Amino acid sequence: MIEPLAFFQQQLEARKAAHLFRERTPLENTRGVRIRIDGKDFLSFCTNDYLGLASHPRVIKALQEGAERWGVGSGASALVSGYTSAHAELEKAFANFLQRDRAVFFSNGFMANIGVINALLQTKQAVLFQDKMNHASLLDAGKLSPALVKRYSHLNMHHLERQLQHYPAPLRIIATESIFSMTGDCAPLSHLVKLAKRHSALLMVDDAHGIGYLGANGKGCTEVFELNQTDVPLLVCPLGKAFGCYGAIVAGPHALLEMLVQYARSYIYTTALPPALAEAALSSLQLVQAEPKRREYLQSVIHYFKREAKARHLNILPSSSAIQPVFIGDEEKAVQIADRLFRDNILVKALRYPTVPKQKAVIRITLSAQHTDQDIERLVTLLESLHVTT
Numbered sequence: 001m002i003e004p005l006a007f008f009q010q011q012l013e014a015r016k017a018a019h020l021f022r023e024r025t026p027l028e029n030t031r032g033v034r035i036r037i038d039g040k041d042f043l044s045f046c047t048n049d050y051l052g053l054a055s056h057p058r059v060i061k062a063l064q065e066g067a068e069r070w071g072v073g074s075g076a077s078a079l080v081s082g083y084t085s086a087h088a089e090l091e092k093a094f095a096n097f098l099q100r101d102r103a104v105f106f107s108n109g110f111m112a113n114i115g116v117i118n119a120l121l122q123t124k125q126a127v128l129f130q131d132k133m134n135h136a137s138l139l140d141a142g143k144l145s146p147a148l149v150k151r152y153s154h155l156n157m158h159h160l161e162r163q164l165q166h167y168p169a170p171l172r173i174i175a176t177e178s179i180f181s182m183t184g185d186c187a188p189l190s191h192l193v194k195l196a197k198r199h200s201a202l203l204m205v206d207d208a209h210g211i212g213y214l215g216a217n218g219k220g221c222t223e224v225f226e227l228n229q230t231d232v233p234l235l236v237c238p239l240g241k242a243f244g245c246y247g248a249i250v251a252g253p254h255a256l257l258e259m260l261v262q263y264a265r266s267y268i269y270t271t272a273l274p275p276a277l278a279e280a281a282l283s284s285l286q287l288v289q290a291e292p293k294r295r296e297y298l299q300s301v302i303h304y305f306k307r308e309a310k311a312r313h314l315n316i317l318p319s320s321s322a323i324q325p326v327f328i329g330d331e332e333k334a335v336q337i338a339d340r341l342f343r344d345n346i347l348v349k350a351l352r353y354p355t356v357p358k359q360k361a362v363i364r365i366t367l368s369a370q371h372t373d374q375d376i377e378r379l380v381t382l383l384e385s386l387h388v389t390t
């Protein structure tokens, strides 16, 4: 019998040997993409704070004033006494913004996905269809639910349709990300809407990487694809990314949202978010609505990066989003490249198994409205010198 501690020690050693060991980097200062690590200035290409709103003075002030008015913690779960008029106002504002009947403010995107799927799929007579590349929170939501889970190949609508034909059930959900967080590519949402309607399934879209910066008004993927509440009845919008805050909004028809308030355990059995955070998120939403310049500038950063990366033959994956992965393949090589960039004061992360499949490691570049053309130049020049080309 091997001792438990020795067992885990071995597991960690094996992870290191396979170049899959993860390390956290403590930042000493974060103002958007300009950060400090170990007393040195770094340029970050890993933040999901796409618009730089996490450090916007108005958002900071809303959080400060909110804390003065409400205190820090909410003190209880939403169904007990943690729900305030600040939460209610935020939910209303998001329901209006997204043109949905109603919205509910969850603790975060992970808990929203767990909550939605488990509140709605409470029986074995249900089926959940998932894109194979879906976020860990959607996959784990499926593991917790008694429903049968079927995973279709990434973006493969024929595969999904075959599964829909083979697995009938009174209740079915198709869950997908809009912009995929590992690859930056986009789900064929119009096609998904058609399949969902044809097969009477509910479509659930996690718009973590679209909400706030995609679409003329920043309403995310449903604006780009012109999809209303009937098309996408379950819309999940984490606020830790383009909104620069924390928490997640789930928006949709009254009946579905009421099901969440009644049955989503990850909503019911957790302390409600601090009211001050709801105030901060509201001010962030107001900025998104009033100031399109940030998302317009971000689009120009994305175009510039793609043009420069292609001119240097960098092996970028097909993506038009702010997530621009550079394909490396070998895990050890990906780590070496990230280390090499780190020595030049650039922070990027090597995504490796199990986040992506084995031998499919990538350097994930995340672009932000805070990057300048010079920042992009610096990055692509270095990547070119490291021969990460096709």
Ligand SMILES: *Cc1c(COP(=O)(O)O)cnc(C)c1O
Residues within 6 Å of the ligand: 107, 108, 109, 110, 111, 113, 135, 137, 177, 181, 206, 208, 209, 238, 239, 240, 247, 248
């Ligand atoms: C980040 C992310 C989440 C989790 O959201 P949090 O609010 O950070 O918990 C869920 N889904 C996707 C696709 C994400 O990228």
